[in-house]
Amino acid sequence: xxAIALRMSGAxxxxxxxxxxxxxxxxxxxxGVVAIIYLVxxxxxxxxxxxxGPAGGAHNFSDGVRxxxxxxxxxxxxLIGVEAGTGDASAGVFRDLVVTGRSRLALFATRVPAxxxxxxxxxxxxxxxxxxxxxxxxxGLPTPSTSLVLNGLGFMLLATGVLCVISVxxxxxxxxxxxxxxxxxxxxVVASPLLANISSLGSARKGILSQAIVHxxxxxxxxxxxxxxxxxxxxxxxxxxxxxxxxxxIGAWRTRTMDA
Amino acid sequence: MPPPANDPATSDQQAGAxxxxxxxxxxxxxxRTALDGIDLRVPRGSAFGFLGPNGAGKTTIIRTLLGLTxxxxxxxxxxxxxxxxxxxxxxxRVGAIVEEPRxxxxxxxxxxLRLIAAVRGPDAYPRIEPALARVGxxxxxxxxxxxxxxxxxxxxxxxxxLLADPLLLILDEPTNGLDPGGIQEFREMIRAMVEQExxxxxxxxxxxxxxERTCDAAAIVDxxxxxxxxTIAELASAGEARHELILGVDDPELAxxxxxxxxxxxxxxxxDGGLRVVLAGDPETxxxxxxxxxxxxVGVTRLEPVRHSxxxxxxxxxxxxxxxxxDAPASETHEEVRS
Numbered sequence: 001x002x003a004i005a006l007r008m009s010g011a012x013x014x015x016x017x018x019x020x021x022x023x024x025x026x027x028x029x030x031x032g033v034v035a036i037i038y039l040v041x042x043x044x045x046x047x048x049x050x051x052x053g054p055a056g057g058a059h060n061f062s063d064g065v066r067x068x069x070x071x072x073x074x075x076x077x078x079l080i081g082v083e084a085g086t087g088d089a090s091a092g093v094f095r096d097l098v099v100t101g102r103s104r105l106a107l108f109a110t111r112v113p114a115x116x117x118x119x120x121x122x123x124x125x126x127x128x129x130x131x132x133x134x135x136x137x138x139x140g141l142p143t144p145s146t147s148l149v150l151n152g153l154g155f156m157l158l159a160t161g162v163l164c165v166i167s168v169x170x171x172x173x174x175x176x177x178x179x180x181x182x183x184x185x186x187x188x189v190v191a192s193p194l195l196a197n198i199s200s201l202g203s204a205r206k207g208i209l210s211q212a213i214v215h216x217x218x219x220x221x222x223x224x225x226x227x228x229x230x231x232x233x234x235x236x237x238x239x240x241x242x243x244x245x246x247x248x249x250i251g252a253w254r255t256r257t258m259d260a
Numbered sequence: 261m262p263p264p265a266n267d268p269a270t271s272d273q274q275a276g277a278x279x280x281x282x283x284x285x286x287x288x289x290x291x292r293t294a295l296d297g298i299d300l301r302v303p304r305g306s307a308f309g310f311l312g313p314n315g316a317g318k319t320t321i322i323r324t325l326l327g328l329t330x331x332x333x334x335x336x337x338x339x340x341x342x343x344x345x346x347x348x349x350x351x352x353r354v355g356a357i358v359e360e361p362r363x364x365x366x367x368x369x370x371x372x373l374r375l376i377a378a379v380r381g382p383d384a385y386p387r388i389e390p391a392l393a394r395v396g397x398x399x400x401x402x403x404x405x406x407x408x409x410x411x412x413x414x415x416x417x418x419x420x421x422l423l424a425d426p427l428l429l430i431l432d433e434p435t436n437g438l439d440p441g442g443i444q445e446f447r448e449m450i451r452a453m454v455e456q457e458x459x460x461x462x463x464x465x466x467x468x469x470x471x472e473r474t475c476d477a478a479a480i481v482d483x484x485x486x487x488x489x490x491t492i493a494e495l496a497s498a499g500e501a502r503h504e505l506i507l508g509v510d511d512p513e514l515a516x517x518x519x520x521x522x523x524x525x526x527x528x529x530x531x532d533g534g535l536r537v538v539l540a541g542d543p544e545t546x547x548x549x550x551x552x553x554x555x556x557x558v559g560v561t562r563l564e565p566v567r568h569s570x571x572x573x574x575x576x577x578x579x580x581x582x583x584x585x586x587d588a589p590a591s592e593t594h595e596e597v598r599s
Contacts, residue, residue, distance in 0.1 A: 004381055011378035018366055092362030093375075096420065099326045099358070100379045101351030107379070260328040 005110055008102075012114030015087055022083050023122070026076045030126030033072055034064060038133045045139070057141030058148060061134035062219040065152040068130065069217070070210075071189075073123045073160040078184045080122070081167025084115035085251065086177045095260040108255040111168050112248075119164040120157055127153055151218030159213045163188070165244050166209075169251030175258070196229055205229040212239035276340040279304045279428045279460035280325060285334035287317075287324055287484075294320040296484040298334070302462055302477075304427075307454045309471030309478035309492075310464040311574065317484040318464040319359060322432050326356055339427055355421025356430040360437070361413050365406040369397055369416050372405060376420050384423040391422035395449075410437030418449070429453065429461045435470055447474050468574050472496075480574060505546055507535040508562025509553065518556040524549050534562060 017023060041055035054060075088094040088107075097107050135143050144152070163184075171180040192210040195201060205211060211229045215236035231239075280302035287295040294317050302308045312318050323329045325336055327347045336343045341350035363372045373391065377384035392398045395415035405413065414437060421429055435443045451474065453459045465471050471478050472492055479489035488495060509515040515535055519528045524545050527538040539545045546563060553560050 004378075007378040007382075011375040014371060015364055015367065015375065018364075018371070020366070087364070091364045093364060093372075095323075095326075095328050095358055096356075096362065096376065097379055098328055099351060099354065099356045100376065100424070101348040101354075102379045103348065259323075 005106065008106065008110035009113045009117075012084065012111050013117055016080065016084055016114055016118045019083060019087075022079060023118075026079060026118075026122040027125065029072045029076050029079075030068065030123050031129055034068070034126045034129045034133065037064070038129075038137065042137055045137075054137055054139035054141050056134040056137030056139065056143070058134065058144045059141070061130060061144040061148070061152070064130040064134070065127075065156060065219050066217070068123060068126055069152075069156040069159040070214070072126070073156055074163045074188055075185065076122055077119050077160040077164035078167045078181060078188070080119045081115050081164040082171040082177055082180045082184070084111045085168045085171025085173075086175055086180065089175045090177055098260045104256045105252055108172055108252050111172070112165055115164050115168050116161055119160055123156055123160050124153075127156055148218060155217050155219075158216055162209070162213060162240055162244060166247045169247035172251035173247075173254040175254075203229075206231045206235060207239060209239070209243050212236040212243075276337070277304060278302055278337070279339055280308075280462060281337045282321075282325075283335045285321070285324065285336060286332050287320055287329070288332050294484050295324065295331070295334075298481075298484070298486055300479060300486060300489070302460065304460050305454065305458050306476040307450055307461045307463065307474055309475035310462060310481060311468065311471050311478050312464075312466065312481035314466055316466075316482045318466075318481060319432055320484075321481075322356070322358055322430055322462075322464060326351065326354070326358065326430065328358065353424055353427040354430065355418075355424045355426035355428075356432075357414075357417040357421060357434060358430075358432050360410075360433075361417025361420070363405040363413065363416065366404065368402050368404055369408065369412075369419075370401040372416065373401075373420060373423060376423055380423055383425075387423050387425060391419040394422060395419045411439060411442045414438060414442070414446070427459060429459060430464075431461065432464045433466070434463060435465070435467065443470075450474050503539045503542065503545070504566035505537045505539065505549070506531070506562065506564045506566060507537055507553075507560065508533070509535060510559035510561060511557075514556065515553055515558045518553060518558060519549070522549075522552065524552070536566075 038055050041052065041060070044052035045054055088097060094107075098104060131144065131149060167180070167184055170184060171177065174180045174183075188210060192208050196205055196208050196211050198205070206229055208229065212231070213236075215231060215233055278301045280300060282298050282300045285295050285298040285300070286293065298317075298321060300310075300321070310318050310321070320329070324331050325338060325343065327344050330344070338350040339353060341347075343350050363369075364375070367375070369392070370388070373388045374385075377388055389398070392401050395418050397412065397415055397419060400408070400412065405416065408416065414434065418429075418431075418434075421431075435446055438446060447470075450461050450463070454461055454476070463471065463475060475492060477489070477491045478495055480487045480495070507515065512530060512535060516528060516530075519525045519535070519537060524540050525537055526540050528535055530536075537549065539549070546565070550560055550563055
């Protein structure tokens with residue numbers, strides 16, 4: 001990255017991190033949710049240890065990783081990505097950026113690292129709390145291994161990162177914040193699981209993004225690491241790359257050609 | 261704020277007399293032609309008004325010049341660079357406010373300028389503080405823009421333009437939302453930029469008085485066409501070639517009878533608390549007219565030439581356009597007006 005690109009990304013990051021509602025909601029969906037889960041399970045364990053096991057330990061850590069990487073983290077990624085993709089247009093300042101003479105593709109490209117930086121910062125805070133809790137509240141249960149911690153972190157960053165990049169690009173394409181948020185959440189939470197369970201679709205289901213992501217999970221999610229559709233890791237990787245590349249291409253095309 | 265580098269030899273501008281030059285610029289939105297073969301020449305180092313009623317195509321030409329929307333045909337040069345071919349180079353020393361200035365409302369004025377400086381490049385950062393000082397916003401720079409009044413946002417918009425150390429400022433309806441004091445300050449700032457710093461300022465406006473007071477030259481646009489362009493004086497005097505006087509006299513009846521039928525006078529009637537006289541000859545005829553009245557025993561207390569304003573000229577033009585047959589081809593209509 002050149003110095004100007006770094007400064008432009010830094011400026012995009014400033015726009016995002018100063019959106020108080022965005023940062024607070026994102027922190028609630030990660031750090032806050034993990035804190036609430038620990039609070040509830042710690043109270044349950046304290047009040048009835050025979051019925052409710054300890055809140056910490058490796059098993060609960062795995063459950064937490066799954067929840068962060070496949071549900072709450074993607075929600076945060078979508079919120080942040082969409083804000084990064086639509087922020088300039090919705091504030092009406094995109095034209096002021098264009099009249100600087102700077103390439104529109106550069107304006108689009110610098111949104112991606114800014115969104116990733118905020119997204120990964122936020123989900124990592126939730127992950128750190130999850131890890132700390134899994135050790136502090138283990139009460140004699142085995143704690144997560146270093147390998148599980150690192151793989152879990154890597155998986156969470158991959159899952160949220162892919163969703164974040166796609167969200168930036170899709171929002172840049174639609175330029176509509178509500179439209180992009182509703183569409184992406186509906187696709188990820190409702191449509192994708194439904195499609196993955198329609199067996200008549202056969203191998204076409206390998207193209208479903210969430211199915212490809214789950215193949216990199218270090219923790220068990222339902223069947224084969226949670227994947228309804230079986231595919232090799234190479235295929236899963238190709239699916240991820242194609243999704244990201246296609247969305248980046250349409251986002252860049254739209255940013256380059258739209259009336260500002 | 262240091263004066264801009266006006267040396268044509270620098271890489272910041274190409275040689276040429278015009279800051280903006282377009283030929284046959286045409287922009288269509290579906291069936292509607294927003295710009296119809298615009299030929300525009302904005303001299304360097306001047307304040308240039310782009311005058312027209314709402315919907316005439318003022319904002320469209322600005323958006324086209326700045327690359328916010330693409331033209332369908334024609335050529336454009338900004339600071340000597342062909343646009344859109346060398347758009348980045350052309351816009352490097354251009355500051356622009358298109359329609360109303362917009363900002364990230366959740367950020368401070370200072371942060372908003374930092375965002376633009378990041379995009380413009382490292383040269384822009386040292387200009388932030390002077391630009392804020394120039395528009396009188398240094399004290400409020402660390403407040404969120406959502407707390408700013410419309411006038412403050414206009415000034416912040418100008419500060420944002422100054423980050424480019426602009427050779428050319430393009431301002432779209434810049435006095436919208438300003439109070440009378442703000443308008444006066446704005447006018448003075450524009451004149452200082454032109455006269456002291458050698459910048460070119462292109463102002464689109466539907467406010468005739470604003471253009472007349474601020475600009476050296478102007479173009480009148482209507483229905484996507486340039487009707488006429490020239491200096492303000494040329495435009496104002498280019499109407500019907502007649503010279504008028506307002507006379508104050510002690511005996512209006514005697515004055516009317518003396519001037520009625522006089523060869524120096526085309527028309528005379530009571531108006532404006534005196535008599536309004538249309539002269540048959542040039543303005544020097546007024547002296548002979550005065551002598552005639554004095555010889556007839558009429559005391560002349562006031563003799564004031566009527567100054568033709570840009571507003572009168574503008575209204576003449578637009579009235580004639582409105583009177584043109586609806587089914588006449590647009591080009592014929594406008595040629596008639598030009599002649």
